[in-house]
Amino acid sequence: MLSTLLAAFWIMVPAYVPNPVAALCGGGTPIDFDKNYADGRRLLGEGKTYRGLICGVLAGIAVGALQIWLAGTYGWTFLPQHTAASIVLLSLGALLGDMGKSFIKRRLGKNRGDSWPIADQYDLVAGAFALMLVFDPSWLFSNITLPVLIVILILTPILHRAVNIIGYLCGVKKEPW
Numbered sequence: 001m002l003s004t005l006l007a008a009f010w011i012m013v014p015a016y017v018p019n020p021v022a023a024l025c026g027g028g029t030p031i032d033f034d035k036n037y038a039d040g041r042r043l044l045g046e047g048k049t050y051r052g053l054i055c056g057v058l059a060g061i062a063v064g065a066l067q068i069w070l071a072g073t074y075g076w077t078f079l080p081q082h083t084a085a086s087i088v089l090l091s092l093g094a095l096l097g098d099m100g101k102s103f104i105k106r107r108l109g110k111n112r113g114d115s116w117p118i119a120d121q122y123d124l125v126a127g128a129f130a131l132m133l134v135f136d137p138s139w140l141f142s143n144i145t146l147p148v149l150i151v152i153l154i155l156t157p158i159l160h161r162a163v164n165i166i167g168y169l170c171g172v173k174k175e176p177w
């Protein structure tokens, strides 16, 4: 049980890092360049910026590289093994999932920052696993076993909520979700 929890967390670290880092250093040019969709609403909205995307993905890759180094140096063979591909796909996938969610949010008429339960918590998991499924399915299926998946689905909303409350209290995030 504890080893499954540890495995799930270790796998997801490169996907968990990009969102809070994007919130910390986001701003500037929006990814949609202020453009509207056919429905007259923003394509993605003011909350998705190039700076947030780039800093977030780079931070996820940096932390993932540290994980690979730690596991190699200290011989932590009991943990799932990250690869260059896995850390890039998890970090980039997390924020692509976040962007996909914002796109749908805008189509549903929700404004930037409005809460959308379930989607707000699982966008990063969906995005990270979708990208992994396309580009490295063998890593996905050998590491994301059913027990690990279940733990990820329980752990993610808890961590998401905790980190967002901390971000809100520190003034980094405008809303505590």
Ligand code: CTP
Residues within 6 Å of the ligand: 022, 023, 024, 025, 026, 027, 044, 045, 046, 047, 048, 049, 050, 051, 052, 053, 095, 098, 102, 105, 111, 112, 113, 114, 173, 177
């Ligand atoms: N952020 C960013 N670029 C990204 C993702 C996030 O700059 N690609 C920053 C923005 O400042 C954003 C904050 O991180 O406001 C929090 O992210 P999130 O909660 O995902 O965005 P929201 O502002 O809530 O927008 P949305 O309703 O579209 O989810």
Ligand code: MG
Residues within 6 Å of the ligand: 113, 114, 120, 177
């Ligand atoms: Mg939000």
